[in-house]
Amino acid sequence: MTTAKIGGSTGRILVVGGYGSVGATVTSTLDTWFPGRVIPGGRDEARARQSGGVRVDVSDTDDFREVLDGLGDVAVIVLCVEPPDAGAARICLERGIHLVDVGATRRRLDAVAELNDLAVDAGATALLSVGVAPGLTNLLARRAHDAVDGARSLRLTVLLGSGERHGVDAVRWTVEGLAEPATAPPERAALPGFGTRTAHQFPFSDQHTLPHTLGVPDVTTRLCLDSRPLTGMLFALRRAGLLRVARRPGARRMLTGLFRRIHTGGDAFAVRADARNGDRHAAYGLSGRAQSRVSGLVAAYVARELMGGTLPAGVHHIEQLPVLDGLLEWLGSHGVATLRLDRRADSGSGAHGHRKET
Ligand SMILES: NC(=O)c1ccc[n+]([C@@H]2O[C@H](COP(=O)([O-])OP(=O)(O)OC[C@H]3O[C@@H](n4cnc5c(N)ncnc54)[C@H](OP(=O)(O)O)[C@@H]3O)[C@@H](O)[C@H]2O)c1
Numbered sequence: 001m002t003t004a005k006i007g008g009s010t011g012r013i014l015v016v017g018g019y020g021s022v023g024a025t026v027t028s029t030l031d032t033w034f035p036g037r038v039i040p041g042g043r044d045e046a047r048a049r050q051s052g053g054v055r056v057d058v059s060d061t062d063d064f065r066e067v068l069d070g071l072g073d074v075a076v077i078v079l080c081v082e083p084p085d086a087g088a089a090r091i092c093l094e095r096g097i098h099l100v101d102v103g104a105t106r107r108r109l110d111a112v113a114e115l116n117d118l119a120v121d122a123g124a125t126a127l128l129s130v131g132v133a134p135g136l137t138n139l140l141a142r143r144a145h146d147a148v149d150g151a152r153s154l155r156l157t158v159l160l161g162s163g164e165r166h167g168v169d170a171v172r173w174t175v176e177g178l179a180e181p182a183t184a185p186p187e188r189a190a191l192p193g194f195g196t197r198t199a200h201q202f203p204f205s206d207q208h209t210l211p212h213t214l215g216v217p218d219v220t221t222r223l224c225l226d227s228r229p230l231t232g233m234l235f236a237l238r239r240a241g242l243l244r245v246a247r248r249p250g251a252r253r254m255l256t257g258l259f260r261r262i263h264t265g266g267d268a269f270a271v272r273a274d275a276r277n278g279d280r281h282a283a284y285g286l287s288g289r290a291q292s293r294v295s296g297l298v299a300a301y302v303a304r305e306l307m308g309g310t311l312p313a314g315v316h317h318i319e320q321l322p323v324l325d326g327l328l329e330w331l332g333s334h335g336v337a338t339l340r341l342d343r344r345a346d347s348g349s350g351a352h353g354h355r356k357e358t
Pocket of ligand 1: 016023041043059080082083129135166171295
């Protein structure tokens with residue numbers, strides 16, 4: 001296995017979307033570890049300059065190349081935005097620049113994964129599935145998978161706080177997901193801090209990558225919100241096909257604006273991964289506050305590891321590198337005080353045992 005070439009000890013870190021909801025945490029956290037070497041970027045020149053960064057548009061490949069040429073010494077790029085395709089990732093990797101990608105869209109992540117040979121040849125590392133979901137869901141899934149000695153099925157459940165001020169890009173992604181029909185029925189799951197909730201299949205990318213990375217044939221991810229009435233209403237609208245209009249750009253913009261104004265709940269979130277192998281069952285759960293901030297902390301942690309220059313070259317999802325497993329404990333001890341990690345495991349259908357880990 002080739003180890004990434006650029007140690008990054010002297011290079012800088014470009015955080016694209018670095019003043020957005022996720023990116024602002026990435027920028028500020030990395031700045032405490034690498035003072036003066038973190039450059040936030042975005043399309044708004046005034047905001048970019050105000051935050052001490054650069055204007056950059058990753059959907060315009062010529063512009064992106066020019067910005068990188070101008071900066072000259074970028075060792076790691078953190079993409080806190082979802083570009084339209086894998087073009088920006090290709091530009092990073094062919095230059096031997098490491099990449100952290102918080103994106104959650106399956107098709108684009110698959111396209112970035114296809115750049116593996118390019119990354120290996122350039123001695124660069126790309127880390128995908130970085131954030132809460134995908135991200136922490138993938139890490140919990142791997143722990144649950146290991147606990148049953150190889151899961152045959154994985155059930156992932158994500159609860160998001162409808163009171164959190166999610167970024168425009170994240171809300172747009174959710175609206176796009178609501179336009180897709182469910183591929184599996186709803187299920188009930190006990191979520192740490194929230195009791196038992198009904199959650200609905202949702203197109204998170206983790207359920208598409210985990211069958212390849214862990215070899216689990218059957219993976220489904222479901223979503224609910226902290227507000228039960230809002231969850232019920234939203235998924236009833238989806239069942240009735242009324243949210244398919246969000247496939248049209250105008251309707252998508254309108255719904256994104258509308259959803260950004262709804263703040264009925266809190267900012268707490270929870271995720272849970274259930275693994276089954278015959279009559280063996282293990283479940284790991286985690287809860288915290290402010291998923292945008294936690295997604296940013298996850299991305300910052302991964303970027304710091306990349307700056308160390310010891311991760312293998314190539315394109316990897318977060319659960320494929322065991323060295324990143326410590327991230328779960330790091331989050332628990334980081335001062336995001338309400339984060340906790342639980343483990344339940346049983347054999348057969350008997351009552352769950354419960355052991356608190358952090
Ligand atoms: N994996 C996870 O768990 C997870 C969790 C949350 C979010 N996300 C993903 O993270 C991304 C950001 O979410 P967010 O909530 O932080 O959204 P946000 O607050 O809207 O931030 C997006 C940022 O990117 C900038 N931007 C947008 N398009 C750009 C482009 N073409 N080139 C350069 N900069 C651009 C925006 O600034 P300008 O408009 O000024 O350019 C803004 O600063 C989304 O793709 C979302 O799906 C993933």
